[in-house]
Structures are given as structure tokens and as C-alpha cells.
Amino acid sequence: MRSASNRIKILWIFIALSLAGTAFLVFSIITQGGTWATSTRNAHLYINGTLIGAGNITDADGNVLCATADGKRTFHEDAEVRSALLHIVGDNHGFISSSVQNQYRTNLSGYNRIMGVWELSNFEQGSEVKLTLKSEACKAAYEALGGRKGAVCVYNYKTGEVLVSVSAPTYDPENVPEDINDSEQYDGVYINRVTMGLYPPGSTFKVVTAAAGIDNVGGVQNKDFYCDGAFHTSYGDVNCMSEHGTTQLPEALAKSCNSAFAELANEVGADKLQKSAEKFGYNQKVSLGKLGVYTSEIHTVKDDPLELGWAGIGQSTTLVTPLLQMRIMGAIANGGVPIEPYLVQSVTSAAGFISDAGISKKGDRAVSEETAKELKDLLHNNFDIQYGYGYFDESLRPCGKSGTAETDPEKEPHAWFTGFLDNDKYPYAFAVIVEEGGAGSEVALPVASQVINALT
Numbered sequence: 326m327r328s329a330s331n332r333i334k335i336l337w338i339f340i341a342l343s344l345a346g347t348a349f350l351v352f353s354i355i356t357q358g359g360t361w362a363t364s365t366r367n368a369h370l371y372i373n374g375t376l377i378g379a380g381n382i383t384d385a386d387g388n389v390l391c392a393t394a395d396g397k398r399t400f401h402e403d404a405e406v407r408s409a410l411l412h413i414v415g416d417n418h419g420f421i422s423s424s425v426q427n428q429y430r431t432n433l434s435g436y437n438r439i440m441g442v443w444e445l446s447n448f449e450q451g452s453e454v455k456l457t458l459k460s461e462a463c464k465a466a467y468e469a470l471g472g473r474k475g476a477v478c479v480y481n482y483k484t485g486e487v488l489v490s491v492s493a494p495t496y497d498p499e500n501v502p503e504d505i506n507d508s509e510q511y512d513g514v515y516i517n518r519v520t521m522g523l524y525p526p527g528s529t530f531k532v533v534t535a536a537a538g539i540d541n542v543g544g545v546q547n548k549d550f551y552c553d554g555a556f557h558t559s560y561g562d563v564n565c566m567s568e569h570g571t572t573q574l575p576e577a578l579a580k581s582c583n584s585a586f587a588e589l590a591n592e593v594g595a596d597k598l599q600k601s602a603e604k605f606g607y608n609q610k611v612s613l614g615k616l617g618v619y620t621s622e623i624h625t626v627k628d629d630p631l632e633l634g635w636a637g638i639g640q641s642t643t644l645v646t647p648l649l650q651m652r653i654m655g656a657i658a659n660g661g662v663p664i665e666p667y668l669v670q671s672v673t674s675a676a677g678f679i680s681d682a683g684i685s686k687k688g689d690r691a692v693s694e695e696t697a698k699e700l701k702d703l704l705h706n707n708f709d710i711q712y713g714y715g716y717f718d719e720s721l722r723p724c725g726k727s728g729t730a731e732t733d734p735e736k737e738p739h740a741w742f743t744g745f746l747d748n749d750k751y752p753y754a755f756a757v758i759v760e761e762g763g764a765g766s767e768v769a770l771p772v773a774s775q776v777i778n779a780l781t
């Protein structure tokens with residue numbers, strides 16, 4: 326009896342394992358079927374690594390950025406548009422793994438979970454992916470960067486549509502440079518710096534410190550800051566570029582006084598500064614459809630006034646992506662609540678079915694409406710008393726903050742400019758970084774202006 330009972334037990338174990346195996350197989354087909362079908366080893370969909378029969382990728386105006394012709398994937402006719410959009414559209418070798426061509430290959434190939442490759446077999450064409458991007462404005466951003474490394478992004482802060490996303494260095498996917506893997510000119514060329522470039526924010530972070538000050542330090546608007554060229558602590562000094570004397574918040578931000586913001590960070594405290602930054606999206610997952618976005622990081626240190634001072638001016642261990650910088654500006658422009666940026670307007674099958682239609686989605690509130698209004702006034706004041714209206718027309722109501730982020734004493738600092746237009750017709754928020762470019766207001770501000778001009 327005992328051995329019979331054991332045999333029954335063993336039989337049951339086999340049945341259970343077999344059921345589990347079947348369940349796993351079904352689950353895998355449902356979740357992984359698209360990956361299998363569009364694996365580059367599957368010759369049915371791919372020839373020499375190229376997605377044959379894949380649908381078009383178009384920009385917001387329907388301009389074709391990538392199409393299939395005679396069994397070959399081809400790109401836009403203008404080499405500058407091809408180079409400007411390389412990191413979003415992708416290439417034919419899979420080098421740009423974060424691109425739409427790669428991340429949306431299942432849609433482009435016409436595969437779906439129920440019909441398999443039915444669409445491709447019947448229409449010989451996969452789904453079309455329409456982007457929110459404006460290709461001519463992207464070309465303007467590429468030209469404005471002028472061969473320098475960096476990133477430019479612009480989005481509509483009321484809808485979430487990303488209008489410009491350009492990363493440099495880049496190359497023409499129709500003419501891959503021979504020295505691409507050897508030349509310093511192409512360092513990090515396969516990375517989309519908009520979503521994956523992590524940089525010190527430098528003085529652009531003073532906007533976050535100001536928000537933390539407004540929310541946590543009573544009477545901060547009437548507080549006097551004093552700068553004799555540095556913020557002094559028993560651990561050492563946070564240096565300022567100038568002796569700004571006595572200032573209040575608007576002037577301190579416009580003149581980008583390090584002493585004032587190092588002091589303010591210490592009044593706010595490490596925990597609250599970090600919390601304010603996290604509300605703006607630091608240490609949080611920020612997404613852009615299926616495209617990977619690196620998480621921006623801040624880790625303030627308690628009981629170290631010097632380190633906290635550096636954190637307050639964006640020069641500690643804090644790192645940020647251009648995408649998050651743009652979203653922070655969008656949150657302030659939109660009354661404290663960011664609308665999540667998105668890049669894919671729609672995916673339309675050859676049979677005409679629309680899936681993955683882009684929708685406007687609110688993120689978590691970053692600051693109260695009142696604080697957003699105060700920050701907006703501060704950022705507009707920066708143009709009134711510091712940047713002037715040489716690059717942006719006053720009627721557009723530009724708001725913004727420059728940054729000059731030190732990295733290596735041997736090298737030029739990174740030039741930042743982040744901002745938005747407080748304008749119902751052109752509700753655009755943007756971020757520009759020029760690596761080793763120099764001063765933000767001299768180098769990145771003109772780039773931002775050229776790109777916004779192409780959109781307004």
C-alpha cells in the first residue's frame with residue numbers, strides 16, 4: 326500500500342509539472358510571441374537584419390522618416406533630418422537599440438498577439454508608427470548644435486507631445502562613418518542623450534532649491550541673502566562667480582548667486598531639498614513610451630553644510646537627464662502638475678486599426694499652484710533683468726534658467742538652458758545642453774532660441 330501511495334504521489338507530481346509547463350508555454354507565447362516573431366533570426370520578417378515589409382515611421386505632419394521600398398528600409402531624403410532623428414527613428418543595424426525602429430519593431434512588422442503575422446501576410450505591410458515630432462524643428466536643433474555634443478528637447482506642456490528630440494554626436498544612417506568606433510568625435514554616439522544622458526544640473530537646479538525654499542522657509546521672498554564671493558562653512562567654502570552683496574530671491578536667481586542658494590539649501594535642510602527634487606521627478610521612473618529613460622538621481626547628505634551647499638547649486642552628486650529638465654519646466658509652466666511627455670501619436674495597422682494612440686496623461690503634482698506661479702514669475706524675471714530679449718521675443722513670454730555645470734577642471738563646463746514659453750498658443754517647455762560648451766546663457770540659450778524660432 327505504501328509503495329502504491331508513493332507511486333500515486335509521483336504521478337501527481339508529473340501531472341502538476343506538465344500542467345505548469347503548458348501554462349508557462351501559453352504564457353510565454355502571449356507575452357513573448359512578438360519578440361520571437363520579430364527576432365532578427367526569423368527570416369520571414371527580416372532579411373540581412375532589416376525589417377522587411379515593416380510599416381512607415383512618420384513625423385507629426387505625416388512626413389515619412391522611414392519606409393520600406395523594394396525590401397529595403399530607407400530613411401528621409403534629407404541627410405540632416407536623418408542625422409537629427411537617428412536616435413529616435415533608429416538605423417538598419419540595430420546600433421541604436423533605444424530607437425522606435427527597434428522598440429516598436431513588433432508593431433512595425435505587423436505582428437499582434439491574436440493574429441500573429443496575419444497583417445503582414447495579407448497586406449505585405451506592417452503598422453505605421455506616427456510620431457509627435459516636428460522633423461524640420463529637429464533639423465533646426467541639429468544645426469543649432471553645430472557639431473557639438475549635447476541634446477535638445479522640446480514638448481508641449483499642455484498635451485505631452487514631444488516636438489523635438491535631438492542627440493549629438495549623431496550620423497547619417499544611410500552613410501555610416503567608417504571611423505565611427507574609433508574617432509573621439511563619435512564618443513557615445515549610440516546613446517540617446519535626451520533620455521539616457523545623465524549630467525550635473527549645475528545652476529538650473531537653483532529652480533528646485535527655490536521651490537524647496539518657497540515651500541519650507543517662511544518669509545523666503547523677503548529674506549536678504551549676502552554674498553561676499555562665497556558661502557562659508559566650517560568644512561570649506563562654496564565659491565560664487567562674483568561678490569553679489571545683498572540680494573533677495575529674484576535677483577539671486579537671475580544673477581545665479583551660488584552663495585544665496587547654498588545658504589538657502591542649508592535653511593531648507595537635506596531631507597526637504599531631496600523631497601522637493603523627488604516631487605519634480607528625481608529618483609523616480611520617468612517614461613517615454615517604450616523608449617528607455619534613465620532615472621535622474623539626487624542623494625543629499627545630512628550634517629554636511631558644505632555638501633548640502635553644493636547640492637543646492639546642482640554641483641554635488643546630483644545627475645539629471647535633459648528629458649527630466651524639460652518635464653520640470655513643463656510642471657512649473659502647467660501650474661505645478663507635469664503632463665507626461667510622449668513620442669508616439671498613433672500606431673495604425675495596414676487594415677486601418679489604430680492602437681497605442683498617444684494620450685495626455687498627468688503626472689504627480691510637483692508643487693502647489695501658488696508655488697508654480699511664484700517660480701514662473703522668477704523664471705520670467707530672469708529674462709527681464711538678466712538674459713534680455715535678444716534671443717527670445719518678449720511677446721512670447723519666455724521663462725528660463727541657465728546653468729554652467731562644472732565636471733572636470735581640465736575641461737570647459739557643460740552649458741545648460743532650460744525653460745518654457747508662458748504662452749497659450751505656443752505652450753512649449755524645453756531643455757538644451759551643450760557638452761563642454763561653456764557658459765549656459767552664452768551657449769545653450771542661443772540654441773534654445775533657434776529651435777523655438779523654428780516652432781513659433
Ligand SMILES: [Zn+2]
Nearest residue numbers: 552565569582
Ligand atoms: Zn554670489
